[in-house]
Amino acid sequence: MTDVPSHEELVSRATDLVPLLRKHAQWSEENRRLHEEVVEGLGAAGFFKMRVPRRYGGYEASARTVVEVAAELGRGDGAVGWTQQVWWIPGWMVGLFPDSVQDEVYRTPDVRVCGTLSPSAMATPVDGGYLVNGKWGFISGALHSHWQEIIALTPLPDGQMMPVMGLVPISDVEIVDDWHTMGVRGSGSVTTVAKDLFVPAERTLPLPAILQEQYASALNADLPMYKAPLLAVAAATTVGSVLGMARGAMEAFMERLPGRKITYTSYDDQREAPITHLQLAEASLKIDQAEFHSYRVADLLDAKSAAGEPWKIEERARARADVGVVCRLAKEAVDLLFGASGGSSIYESVAIQRIARNVTTANLHALMYPPTAFELYGRVLAGLEPNTLYI
Numbered sequence: 001m002t003d004v005p006s007h008e009e010l011v012s013r014a015t016d017l018v019p020l021l022r023k024h025a026q027w028s029e030e031n032r033r034l035h036e037e038v039v040e041g042l043g044a045a046g047f048f049k050m051r052v053p054r055r056y057g058g059y060e061a062s063a064r065t066v067v068e069v070a071a072e073l074g075r076g077d078g079a080v081g082w083t084q085q086v087w088w089i090p091g092w093m094v095g096l097f098p099d100s101v102q103d104e105v106y107r108t109p110d111v112r113v114c115g116t117l118s119p120s121a122m123a124t125p126v127d128g129g130y131l132v133n134g135k136w137g138f139i140s141g142a143l144h145s146h147w148q149e150i151i152a153l154t155p156l157p158d159g160q161m162m163p164v165m166g167l168v169p170i171s172d173v174e175i176v177d178d179w180h181t182m183g184v185r186g187s188g189s190v191t192t193v194a195k196d197l198f199v200p201a202e203r204t205l206p207l208p209a210i211l212q213e214q215y216a217s218a219l220n221a222d223l224p225m226y227k228a229p230l231l232a233v234a235a236a237t238t239v240g241s242v243l244g245m246a247r248g249a250m251e252a253f254m255e256r257l258p259g260r261k262i263t264y265t266s267y268d269d270q271r272e273a274p275i276t277h278l279q280l281a282e283a284s285l286k287i288d289q290a291e292f293h294s295y296r297v298a299d300l301l302d303a304k305s306a307a308g309e310p311w312k313i314e315e316r317a318r319a320r321a322d323v324g325v326v327c328r329l330a331k332e333a334v335d336l337l338f339g340a341s342g343g344s345s346i347y348e349s350v351a352i353q354r355i356a357r358n359v360t361t362a363n364l365h366a367l368m369y370p371p372t373a374f375e376l377y378g379r380v381l382a383g384l385e386p387n388t389l390y391i
Contacts, residue, residue: 004054005046007065013045014072021076022351028079028186029354032179033143038080047073047084048110051092051237053220056106060225063233063298063305067240071294074244075251078358079186081241086140086187088237090115090149095226096215097167101203105147105167114141114170115149117367117390119163119207121194123152129200130154132166135176140189145170148192150199151207163207166199173197183361211389224305231367231390232311235319236301238368239294239326245359246287246330252352253280253337256345263342270340279340286333290326297322316391317380324373327363334359 005013024035042048050066052058061069066088074081090113094105105111121134132152139148148170153161176191205216213229220226260270267273297319304311338345338356345352362368367390380386 004059004061007062007068010046010050010059010061010065011068011072014047014069017041017045018072018076021073021080025077025079025186025351025354026348028077029348032177032185033188034080034083034141034186038077039144042073042080042084043110048087048091048112051088051225052106052111053095053102053223053225055219056102057109058106060223063236063301064295066237067243067294067298070237070240071244071247074241075248076244077186078241078245078248078355078362079184081244082184082358082362083141083144083187085237085241086114087112087145089234090147092225092233092237093149093165093210093230094147094167095217095220095223096165096210096230097205098202098216099219101167102217102219108146111147112141112145113147113149113167114139114145117151119151119153121150121152123154123164123166123199123204125154126198129198129202130164130166130204132168132194132197132199135191135193137178137191138189139192140184140187142170142175142190142192143188148173150194164204165207165210166204168194168197168199168203181361183357183359208389211391224308227305227308228301229311229316229391232297232301232316232319234367235323236298239290239297239323242327242330242359242362242368243287243290243294245355245362246283246290246333249334249337249352249355249359250283250287252350252355253283253341256341256350256352260342276340279336283333283336286329286336290329290333293322293326293329313386313391314380317377317386320367320373320391321377323368324370327359327368328370331359331363 020041024038027035049058050061054060070081070085073084116136120136121132123130123132150166151163154164156162174193179190261268262270270276334356338352341352
């Protein structure tokens with residue numbers, strides 16, 4: 001057990017890190033991975049402990065704290081906020097496994113676990129476990145991780161295929177350095193490859209059981225943090241960094257605003273132009289709306305987890321929709337501000353161009369893409385069954 005910093009303390013630590021994150025943001029872009037000083041700073045602030053059970057020295061932080069810390073990190077550098085939120089989700093998923101597996105994983109101080117929900121590998125049953133072959137793309141934070149959570153398909157006796165979740169040391173997979181992208185470059189979201197990788201049975205779980213909240217840990221069964229569906233946890237964990245990107249765009253715009261001329265007009269100070277007033281007001285209101293949806297999904301997760309209440313299907317679908325609307329609103333706000341920043345904003349030295357690329361990239365993630373999330377929510381509202389396991 002350990003002393004747990006307050007919500008305010010953790011958010012304050014994130015705020016204090018913002019200058020460091022901005023200092024190294026361009027380096028991370030160019031090198032397509034987080035700077036070592038940034039990783040060390042996240043560890044020193046205790047952020048790798050936030051979604052870890054207290055018996056392992058963790059903080060069992062609330063979803064609201066996760067959102068606000070991620071928003072501050074995303075305000076400093078979207079790639080950092082993105083990577084940290086990815087570490088939080090598979091890190092929380094470790095607690096779904098048997099307690100003996102948790103003992104093994106959490107034995108590493110400040111352990112970092114990357115992962116995916118895409119079943120892009122095959123798991124062949126063998127004595128004592130599975131032999132896994134395949135690859136997984138978009139593995140954010142893999143270059144600084146100790147373990148990877150994987151998903152693979154395994155055959156059933158009836159000929160059907162079932163996805164299973166596993167935990168493997170990152171040293172057991174091959175890293176393919178293919179992360180050459182337009183956005184979130186600093187996350188180092190490389191591809192990992194398994195070749196005849198043996199995964200012991202105790203380090204695997206059927207994904208359908210997990211999605212139905214049939215978790216394998218005895219010691220975590222009574223922890224509020226684990227009285228929640230995986231996708232709701234993922235939803236509340238992913239909104240913060242995108243919200244932070246929008247806030248960072250507003251700051252970047254305001255820093256360059258005073259005395260900035262609008263070329264080929266009579267405005268020697270952009271602040272005097274009515275179009276600027278309209279753009280600022282609309283962007284600010286969109287950020288406010290994104291904040292509402294971010295806090296709504298986090299507060300619902302915290303309230304239902306504390307009460308141990310089951311999630312209604314509408315609430316599960318709405319959690320996905322909240323993520324989608326945060327992404328859309330944040331992108332709309334950033335697009336407004338980037339569009340108002342003028343031709344000089346396309347230089348790599350100007351932060352808002354990087355933020356615009358990062359928020360666009362976040363909007364393309366399969367679990368965050370707004371139209372897919374809205375379709376799912378509308379389908380449930382119309383009284384139809386969801387057409388995905390990921391709810």
